[in-house]
Amino acid sequence: MKTTETSTDASALRTTWDVVVVGAGTAGCYAAATIANAGYDVVVLERKSEEEAGHIACGDALKGADGFPDAIPKAQIEPAFTNTDVDHGRFEIPQEETVLEIPIPGELAVIDRFEYGKRIIEGALDAGAEIHYDTVVTDVCQEGTGRVTGVEAIRTGDDRSYDATVVVDAAGSLSVLQDMVDFSESTFDTNVDFSQFSSAYREIVHVDEPVEWDDALVFKPTERAAGYLWYFPRTSTEINVGLGFQMSEPPMELVEDLKRDLRNRSEFEGARVEDKLGGALPTKRPHDSAVHPGFIAVGDAAGHVNPTTGGGMAGAAYAGAYAGEQILEAIEQDDVSEAMLWRYNERVMDHYGGRFAALDIYNILVMAADLDELTSLIAAMPGEKLSEALYSGSANVSWKVKLETLFKSRGHWDTLWRLYQTKQRAEEILDHYERYPSHPDDLSAWQRTRDELMESVYETTGGEPKY
Numbered sequence: 199m200k201t202t203e204t205s206t207d208a209s210a211l212r213t214t215w216d217v218v219v220v221g222a223g224t225a226g227c228y229a230a231a232t233i234a235n236a237g238y239d240v241v242v243l244e245r246k247s248e249e250e251a252g253h254i255a256c257g258d259a260l261k262g263a264d265g266f267p268d269a270i271p272k273a274q275i276e277p278a279f280t281n282t283d284v285d286h287g288r289f290e291i292p293q294e295e296t297v298l299e300i301p302i303p304g305e306l307a308v309i310d311r312f313e314y315g316k317r318i319i320e321g322a323l324d325a326g327a328e329i330h331y332d333t334v335v336t337d338v339c340q341e342g343t344g345r346v347t348g349v350e351a352i353r354t355g356d357d358r359s360y361d362a363t364v365v366v367d368a369a370g371s372l373s374v375l376q377d378m379v380d381f382s383e384s385t386f387d388t389n390v391d392f393s394q395f396s397s398a399y400r401e402i403v404h405v406d407e408p409v410e411w412d413d414a415l416v417f418k419p420t421e422r423a424a425g426y427l428w429y430f431p432r433t434s435t436e437i438n439v440g441l442g443f444q445m446s447e448p449p450m451e452l453v454e455d456l457k458r459d460l461r462n463r464s465e466f467e468g469a470r471v472e473d474k475l476g477g478a479l480p481t482k483r484p485h486d487s488a489v490h491p492g493f494i495a496v497g498d499a500a501g502h503v504n505p506t507t508g509g510g511m512a513g514a515a516y517a518g519a520y521a522g523e524q525i526l527e528a529i530e531q532d533d534v535s536e537a538m539l540w541r542y543n544e545r546v547m548d549h550y551g552g553r554f555a556a557l558d559i560y561n562i563l564v565m566a567a568d569l570d571e572l573t574s575l576i577a578a579m580p581g582e583k584l585s586e587a588l589y590s591g592s593a594n595v596s597w598k599v600k601l602e603t604l605f606k607s608r609g610h611w612d613t614l615w616r617l618y619q620t621k622q623r624a625e626e627i628l629d630h631y632e633r634y635p636s637h638p639d640d641l642s643a644w645q646r647t648r649d650e651l652m653e654s655v656y657e658t659t660g661g662e663p664k665y
C-alpha cells in the first residue's frame with residue numbers, strides 16, 4: 199500500500215503501516231530509509247527520547263566507511279567523521295614489550311557516534327520514514343499461522359498497537375523481540391545464549407597535548423579475561439577509550455580496569471572525561487536464519503558483528519539495506535513468507551556472514567588457549583598477515599614468512615601448531631558458508647554438516663562448545 203500521507207499528527211494516530219522497524223540505530227535507519235525511498239510507509243519505533251536517540255555505546259571506529267549502502271547518502275554521514283587519517287592498528291603487547299604496527303585495509307573513519315546517530319536518523323526522515331520516539335516495544339503480535347502481524351508498544355506512557363505487513367527487529371544486541379515470537383513455524387535461529395556476547399564500556403576523554411598515535415587504532419590485551427582495551431582517536435586530543443570481554447569469562451570490573459590503564463599512560467595525565475557509556479555486543483557467528491513470516495532481524499539483533507574486532511556498524515547498515523530491499527520485493531509480490539524473505543539471509547552470508555562465522559573460530563581458540571602463550575606468538579607473527587586474517591578470516595602466508603615466524607616463535611610451537619590447524623578449520627567453515635542454502639527447506643542439512651565441522655573446531659582448539 200503506497201501512501202502519500204506525511205502529516206505527523208495523522209501518523210501519530212495511525213495503527214497500520216507497511217513496515218514497522220523497531221530501533222533507530224544503524225540497522226533500523228538503513229532499513230527504514232530503503233523502504234521509505236521506494237514510497238512505502240514505514241515507522242521506526244525508538245524507546246529513547248528525540249534528544250537521546252542515536253547516543254549509543256561504541257568505539258567509534260567505522261570500518262568500510264567508503265562502501266556504505268546509499269539508502270542514506272554518504273554526504274549525510276560524512277560530517278560525523280572526525281578522523282579519516284587512521285591507516286593502521288597499533289597492538290601494544292606489554293608482556294612482550296612489543297608494539298605491532300598492522301595496516302588496516304580499506305577506508306576507516308573514527309567518528310563522533312552521537313553526531314552520526316543523529317545524521318542517520320535525519321537520513322531516514324529525509325527518505326520519508328516516520329519516527330516515534332519514547333516508544334518501547336513490549337510485545338510482538340502473531341496470527342494463527344505464526345505470521346508476525348505487528349507489535350504492541352508503550353508510547354509516552356500510553357499503550358499503542360502497530361499493525362504491519364512486516365516487522366523489522368533492529369533493536370540491537372539486547373533486543374527482547376525474539377523472546378516474544380513463537381518461531382516453531384520457521385527455521386529462525388533461536389540458538390542464542392548470553393555467553394556468546396561481550397560486555398563493553400567506553401569513555402570519551404580529552405587531553406591537552408595531541409597524542410602521537412592519532413593515525414592509529416590502539417589495541418591492548420586486558421590483564422584479566424580474554425578481551426582488549428582500545429584507544430581510538432576521534433581527533434588528536436579527543437580519544438574514545440574502552441574495553442570489553444566475552445561474557446563466558448569471569449566478569450571484569452570494566453570501569454576500574456579502564457581507570458587503572460589510563461592512570462598508567464602519561465599522555466592521559468590531567469585528562470577530562472566527557473561521556474561514559476556501556477553496552478553488550480554479539481561476538482558470535484550470525485544467526486543461521488534471521489527471517490520468519492512477516493519478521494526480519496537485522497544488525498546486532500541478528501549477530502552481524504565482526505566477532506574478533508567487535509565492529510558492527512557496517513554489518514548493521516548492510517543488513518538494514520538488504521532487509522529493506524527484500525521487504526520491498528515481498529510487499530510487491532504480496533508474499534511475506536519465510537521462503538520469500540530468505541534471499542536476505544543469502545545476501546548477508548555471502549557478503550560478510552561466512553567471514554564472521556570463520557572469524558568466530560579464532561574467538562573459540564582465544565577462549566581456550568593460554569593467553570600469554572597466544573600474545574607471545576602473535577608478537578612473533580608478520581603484521582600484514584595478521585591484518586589479513588583479522589578482516590578476511592583467512593590469510594595466505596609464503597614459505598619464507600612461515601620459516602621466519604617459526605624461528606621467531608621458538609618456545610611456542612605447540613600453540614603455533616594449534617593456530618595453524620585452527621586456520622584450516624576456519625577455512626573449512628568459510629567454504630561451507632559459500633554453500634549456504636537458497637531455500638529454508640535445505641537449511642537443516644546444511645546445519646548438520648556445519649555442526650560436524652564445528653565438532654572438529656572444538657577438538658582442534660580445545661574450546662567449549664559455543665552453540
Ligand SMILES: Cc1cc2nc3c(=O)[nH]c(=O)nc-3n(C[C@H](O)[C@H](O)[C@H](O)COP(=O)(O)OP(=O)(O)OC[C@H]3O[C@@H](n4cnc5c(N)ncnc54)[C@H](O)[C@@H]3O)c2cc1C
Nearest residue numbers: 221223224225245256257258259335370477497498510511
Ligand atoms: C562499547 C561498544 C563499542 C563498540 N565499538 C564499535 C566500533 O568501534 N565500531 C563498530 O563498527 N561497532 C562497534 N560496536 C558495535 C556497534 O555499536 C553495533 O554493532 C551497532 O551499533 C549495531 O547497530 P544496530 O542498529 O543493530 O543496534 P543499535 O545501534 O544498538 O540500535 C538499537 C536501537 O534500538 C532501540 N531499542 C532497543 N530495544 C527497544 C525496544 N524494545 N523498543 C524500542 N526501541 C528499542 C535502542 O534504543 C537503539 O536505539 C561497539 C559496541 C559497544 C557496546
